[in-house]
Structure formats: C-alpha cells, structure tokens
Amino acid sequence: RCEVVAGNLLFEPWDLATEANGPYRVFSAYWRRAVARLAVPELIPAPEALPPLPPGLSGLPIDALGLLPRSRWDAGLARAWTPGEAGALARARAFVDGPLAAYGQRRDLPAVSGTSRLSPHLHFGEIGPRQVVRLIAERGLPLDDGLAEPYVRELGWREFAYHLIHHFPHTTDAPLDGRFTAFPWQDDAAQLAAWQQGRTGIPLIDAGLRELWATGWMHNRVRMAAASLLTKNLRLPWQAGARWFWDTLVDADLASNTLGWQWTAGCGADAAPYFRIFNPVRQGERFDPDGDYVRRWCPELARLPARFIHQPWAAPANVLAEAGVRLDSDYPRPIVDLAASRRAALAAWETIKGRA
CATH class of the missing domain: 1.25.40.80 (Serine Threonine Protein Phosphatase 5, Tetratricopeptide repeat)
Known part of the structure; x- marks a missing residue:
C-alpha cells in the first residue's frame, strides 16, 4: 500500500x-x-521519539565516507x-x-x-x-x-x-512547445565555457555566474538575465544552461529548474514570449544602479563609476585608466554584440513561429 x-x-x-x-x-x-x-x-507535531534501528546493522562514521572534496572548492x-x-x-x-x-x-x-x-x-x-x-x-x-x-x-x-x-514529464529534456524542436540553436563550446565561467564581458551576467560558482546560488533576477543571454543572444540550447545550473546550484530542483529555463527560453508553459529578450545592461542599470552587486563579484571593475559599471566597453579610455581596468586583459570585452544578436534571435524565431 x-x-x-x-x-x-x-x-x-x-x-x-x-x-x-x-x-x-x-x-x-x-x-x-x-x-x-x-x-x-x-x-503535524514532530514525534517525541523514533523507533530504534533493527539490530545487527553495521555502519561507518560519515567522515569515513570521504564525501568532501580534497581541494576545498566548496568553502x-x-x-x-x-x-x-x-x-x-x-x-x-x-x-x-x-x-x-x-x-x-x-x-x-x-x-x-x-x-x-x-x-x-x-x-x-x-x-x-x-x-x-x-x-x-x-x-x-x-x-x-x-x-x-x-x-x-x-x-x-x-x-x-x-x-x-x-x-509533462518529458519537459526535463524537451520543449513543451513542440515548435522549438526545430529551432536553429547554435553549438559553441567556447561561448558556453565563457558563460559558465563568468567571462562573457557583460558585468551583470559575469557577477551572477561567479556568485553561483562561489556560493551555489544566484539571485533570481540575475538568473533570468543570464538565461536570456544564453538562450537568446548566444542562441545556445536551454538544456545546456539547465545542466550547468543542475551541477552548480545548491537549490537545483528538477521541477523549478525546468520551468525557469523553459520560461526564459520561450518554449515552456506560460513562457515569456520569445521576442522578450532581456537587455543585461538595462537590467543592471535598473536593479543594480550603483553597481554594488557587480563590484562584489567582479572586483576588477570595482573602481569604475556607476555610469559605466554595467558597460565598461563604453567607458572612455581615461575613465578605464583611472579605474585600473584594461579591457581584454583585466576584463574581457563582450563575447557577443547585444543588438546584433537580438536581431539574429528574432530572425531565428521567425523560422519556427508559424509551425503547428
């Protein structure tokens, strides 16, 4: 029973x-x-006592299992x-x-x-x-x-x-909106690695991915922006992002992870329309106006004024010099043109939106 x-x-x-x-x-x-x-x-109140274990069981102290990494990346x-x-x-x-x-x-x-x-x-x-x-x-x-x-x-x-x-149990791996099985996703291992490592050259996104690696968690507003960049601007499949979150989030929940990625990618239930593409610069300016979040997780940009903290590539040379920032050396330039990639994403959407 x-x-x-x-x-x-x-x-x-x-x-x-x-x-x-x-x-x-x-x-x-x-x-x-x-x-x-x-x-x-x-x-329901907690029980006052639990029944004893069956006799004859042997065990080990948890430390003997060697579960913690030898290199303490989990600190x-x-x-x-x-x-x-x-x-x-x-x-x-x-x-x-x-x-x-x-x-x-x-x-x-x-x-x-x-x-x-x-x-x-x-x-x-x-x-x-x-x-x-x-x-x-x-x-x-x-x-x-x-x-x-x-x-x-x-x-x-x-x-x-x-x-x-x-x-809809198939949605852990496949889109709920069947049209997206024909979507022209790209396959670029270098761009995926840059996104995973917080080296996209777009500060809000990089701050989020670095927060994720350091703490096992990422703020939800930044999750949406990071997922949008991956699936819309880079046009990498949402499953790649979902796998990375699954491997790195301490709250990696299969149901919520699936919903979140399909929502942002535009292919799930109640999904954001595909043409809704987060602009990570505007997201940063709106939700991190003084750049405090970026300064914490991208310390190489900490001395930039708030006006340029979310788009250091737009800062004049003298501002970069005063902040001690050398693009392509201390911090990368963007791996993708936000405006051009947005147009390419919308063009890709046009190829499938009329499908049944």
Whole structure:
C-alpha cells in the first residue's frame, strides 16, 4: 500500500485541474484556483521519539565516507549556508520577521538581502512550504493580500513547476512547445565555457555566474538575465544552461529548474514570449544602479563609476585608466554584440513561429 501525504508541496500536482479536468499551462489561472483553496495548514507535531534501528546493522562514521572534496572548492558554499532543519527554521524566521515586509520592493535587487534564500532548504525537505505559510500566518499577515502576497505567490510558482513536471514529464529534456524542436540553436563550446565561467564581458551576467560558482546560488533576477543571454543572444540550447545550473546550484530542483529555463527560453508553459529578450545592461542599470552587486563579484571593475559599471566597453579610455581596468586583459570585452544578436534571435524565431 502506498499512501501519499502532502508535505513537500501545498498542493499535490493532481489536486488542481482546469474546468476541462486537464492540467494547467498558465500560471495565473493555476494560481487563482490554488489561492481559492489555500488555507493555513495545521502542522503535524514532530514525534517525541523514533523507533530504534533493527539490530545487527553495521555502519561507518560519515567522515569515513570521504564525501568532501580534497581541494576545498566548496568553502564558499560552507560559508553561505547552514544545512539542516535548524538552519532552515532559523532562516525562515529571520525572513518572516525582517525582509518579508519589503519583499515586494526589494526582491529584484541582487545587492541587498531581499529574498528568503529558502530554496535549498525547501528542495532538500529541511523545511516545507506548509511550515513557511504557517509562520507567515502566525505573524497575522494574510496570505492572499498585502505584504505577504508577493512571496506566497513565489511559492505558487514552485507549486506550478511541480504541477507541470508531473503532467509533462518529458519537459526535463524537451520543449513543451513542440515548435522549438526545430529551432536553429547554435553549438559553441567556447561561448558556453565563457558563460559558465563568468567571462562573457557583460558585468551583470559575469557577477551572477561567479556568485553561483562561489556560493551555489544566484539571485533570481540575475538568473533570468543570464538565461536570456544564453538562450537568446548566444542562441545556445536551454538544456545546456539547465545542466550547468543542475551541477552548480545548491537549490537545483528538477521541477523549478525546468520551468525557469523553459520560461526564459520561450518554449515552456506560460513562457515569456520569445521576442522578450532581456537587455543585461538595462537590467543592471535598473536593479543594480550603483553597481554594488557587480563590484562584489567582479572586483576588477570595482573602481569604475556607476555610469559605466554595467558597460565598461563604453567607458572612455581615461575613465578605464583611472579605474585600473584594461579591457581584454583585466576584463574581457563582450563575447557577443547585444543588438546584433537580438536581431539574429528574432530572425531565428521567425523560422519556427508559424509551425503547428
């Protein structure tokens, strides 16, 4: 007998259906149905004791398994995270008591601590969304309105990701929009490596990829910009980006990773239209106006004035010299022309958009 007990999600993927009894493919419609059924969950108390292990089992101390790398490339991850239930609960309480109040205004600013950073803990089951919702409700905040609504809605995107991967399991590797099976993707290992290493010459993107490598996490606004550059400007397949995120993110969740990449690439459910191409310079100027995020992760650009921090190639020679920046030596020039590559991406879209 197999009994499913909801814990990792607020709603199991089969709990919500359209009027035609089918799966949702548009988030807004899905979330309207979900919110109508969303209630403050009653949590099951932890057991006072666990049953003993069966006799006769042998084991090893965890240190004997040699799980940690010999070269401590993971030191940044260890500094950034406190794995486990205690760390998850502490982070959730700190978020609900602090940044949640300004989440709607600050969540898109990568230089500030405006997000919950609960995604790894949710992924590994160290805390559940029901616990998070309960914490919010205990502070007297309504779930569907006011200060908490923007964050609860983001939990809804996670729910939607699981809904999609349950009903469309092939989308981990293939586009939901079948037209994209014929899309003229490019194959350029050097450009993919430059993107992975944070050496694209576009500061916001490079800062994000370097943050990812150092901490195992990347701010969501920067994730979208980085994914757009890969799939639109470089026209590299979204699966390559999804694999890199899968290998490097501490919150590498198959459902959310798939939804995010297909959304940005324009080939998934409720996807951003393909012609929506993020301009990483404008994204940086809007969401990191003083360049604090870029300065942290691209220290070679730290002395550039804010006017040029997101496009150092546009800075006059004397400004670069005063900042101690030598393009092609200290920091690369862009590996792609943003305007020309945008036109090429739109032309590629024209070749498939009329397909059935």
